[in-house]
Amino acid sequence: MHSLLKPILTFIAALMINMNAHAVDSPDKLNDDPANPIRLFAIFHDDVPAAKRSATYADHIRPFTVEFENITGRKIHLIFDRNRPPYTSFNYKSEDQSDMFQGWQKLAWEYRKLRHESNEFPISSNDRVLLITNDFINGGPIFGGVGGIANQPGSAAIASLDFKQAIGHELGHSFNAIHEEGEVLYNGWWCETFMFEPLPLRSNCFVFSEGNRKRIKAYVDSRY
Template identity: 30%
Template sequence: MDFLKPATLLVLMLALLSQPAFADLASEKRPIFLTVFLHDDIPQVERHNIRRDYFVWLLKDLEHFSGRRVYLDFIERQGPLTAIDYQGQNEENTLRNWTRLVDQYIAENNRPQSITHKYLVLTRNQINEYTLGLTKPGHYAAIASMATYTAPAHEIGHMLGGNHEASQVIYKDGWWCETNITPTRVSLRANCYLYSDQNRKLMLGYLNKAR
């Protein structure tokens, strides 16, 4: 009877032990990457809690229902990108200008452009009297104001395939609250700080294209 040499046996054991790790890596879903440019008009004193107030809860919700890691990168003082003139009534032109700047940034910095990479500029003020943010369904570039805590989540939701029609006003913890992509903010209602079940399904369908 032939017996394996100890060295050969050790190699085989290590190979068997490593197989689950390789399988996990192969099956892991592609992460979501959010690049957020902080507009120059945001005072330094207001920047300290941006991550906590506008994004920590958003990342938690996204990771929970998507099963994907979410990476958040803040960029400050980035020339035209953080100095864009975003206020006015011509919203289509404003979004076009922002998309052009993002395209330049992607090209010059060799950054990815895929359905799991999104680029948003966070501004201190609203775009105009009625508009807190701008993007298009499934787009990769967006503008969002600090005027409400959910404005960035609203636009990110649109970029990930969510829409107004699938939003909800729900009764939670003793009061009515609005899910992230509710089209019109009513001050008497609270923020739910999550996406509606239907929008989660839409966003999952969009993200699953990146498997």
């Protein structure tokens, strides 16, 4: 029995998608204004085709924003952007995800400053800058790979459209949700909450676990 179990578990582990979080955020020096909304700048990478862009909100972002607003009582102001190099042409594919993500953190901060200096939006430390990509950072959804990365917590994130839960997962990290509080629920079939490491055989719940709901609410409340 044990001799059969080990290769099965190894195979399952190989299928799991690796979602990551980084603990260090870019050095924000500006104070937040409690009157500001929580803005989500959703930037499409140049490699995302138009057909995928049109379905991104309904399929990938709205499940997160509905759940987030239910948890926190705060609204998300969503701003899409595309065709804006160097942000939309950022080279996110890398085996060294830590070094790559440091580059994205710097660009995300510069992006927020640009929108502020153009008199479009004031800067808030609660802003989120999400790079939406067509592909994984490395690897892929079948045999394992890195589908996204984010600050834990913080303002920068990257998430692939190859997996529907990736955007909610990485934005969850940015609001202090953690893997350890992820759960598998059963509602006729097994489904994973946003922060649970995914397996292809299960579906997506598109909700956070109770533990992560408490973490997100406490984090957002602490900001004001």
